[in-house]
Amino acid sequence: MTQHDAPSTQGFGIWTAYFEANLARHDRLDALIPWHSVSPLPAADLAAIARSLQRFELGESGDGTGLLSKARRRNNPGYDWALRLFVAEEQKHSALFRAALVRFGTEPLSAHWTDGAFVALRRMLGLRTEVALFLIVETVAMEYFAALGRCADPVVQGVARRILTDEVEHVRFQIDQLRMGFERTPRPARLLAAAAAWVLAVGTATVLAVDHGAAMRACGLSPVLFWHRALRHFGRALPLAFRLNREETPFGPSAQPSGDRLGRAGRVPARV
Template identity: 50%
Template sequence: MESTAPFTAWVDYFTRNGVRQERIEATVDWNAPCTLPPDARAAIARSLQRFELGESGEGTHLLGLAERAGDPAYVDAVRLLIAEEQRHSALFGRGLRHLMAPSLPGHWTDRSFTLLRRSLGLDTEIALFLVAETVALDWFEALAASPDPVLAGIGRRIVADEREHIRFQIDRLHLDLRRRSAVARLGIAVVWSTVAVGAATVLVVGHAEAMRACGSRPAAVWTRGLHTFARSARTVLTGPVGRVLGPSVVRPDLVGPLPRIDTVVR
């Protein structure tokens, strides 16, 4: 890695971000009753159950890979990132209680994703995380527009974090993959794009009813998710060598309105 400075900035961002998270959560009336019709409630509950599982991991495998990469600042940033993802799982659990739905003990999509990423190295694991986060971002945007205020608050919280998580993954992958040959990067792009299309399709098929309950068309979520992935992959693979994005919100403990979705990748 050319410099630890990008990840020092990320450690500072993650350390301060708790203030913004608390500010967003304070706008939610967690005691408000759920007024969604039963079919919409059930559809969204099924979706949150799967996301609660996906965000609940301890991250020990990823952390071990990060430690072997030899950058202490990156290790600290990954540790803080994992803590944020675990808080997302807790938020989805809170949403399930709001919907009066149980948590799931397991799901094949979570088991498959976990098995795949744990069989690979750091760059490939991060690349898979970037796929998952980019293709799901628009669904979280839809949740933030839910007619139910508690679910909308959860969506706002998740979106605020995931925008920055995408930038963080881009920074790591760019510093590593941009130094590969043009032929190698072309091969990576082909395989990566194929995986992204598959992931977006699995997401839309599995969560279509919930998307409709939040007023979004599954096809639009699929298209926008892949567009966000494509912009992210392009930044990773074709940006100037050594260029990093860094957090878009340098002081999350001080900023006011949340950044728009188009600030994810500039």
């Protein structure tokens, strides 16, 4: 995919308004996390979860410079601002992971091969393909956060549920970008791009299942079951993002951020 094929930039004001309104909701939800609670988990499980959170913290800590630079070439300030707010939400996730690591007495990572590979791949690609990578990672990771949201540790549970409320809408944000980006792309090209995305999604789910399997098991989810559920999430999002069927999704977030929605199970709805 080339830079010429990057998403159209019309209509992203609704996402700007959503992300800006999210600031107050984040403050409410962050205040609910019981940072000083005592964990009932054994030391081995806590160590596995801490190692897993280290890798996610590293992945979420980027400043989005490359993504924002590519977007600026579209010369649309509204789209640029929506992306900036999205990146800011991802950085908040990194801050939550770091706070959890402090509680575990664990230092953040400075590098990891999975993050290095992902960053290198993103830097080689155009805007639309980078957005597709975000869609893959965020849909696949939702089942991971859903598992941590059921963890017996109250802080891990609170952080995971807090992040999951964002990720549900971030998936819609990526879908909206890709739908606009593929608006004028011939169907054969969309099918080819979707096939490539499937291959990457399978690889991403496999890496997560292997690399974070111990943390998943500590929260009651087998890596094999995670793998199947993660790809099912992506399978729901793929035809919408790549315009492979006639089903249309309403543009924008699924709901205004007036409710805390901590009860969301993390499933990507059929109409994302």
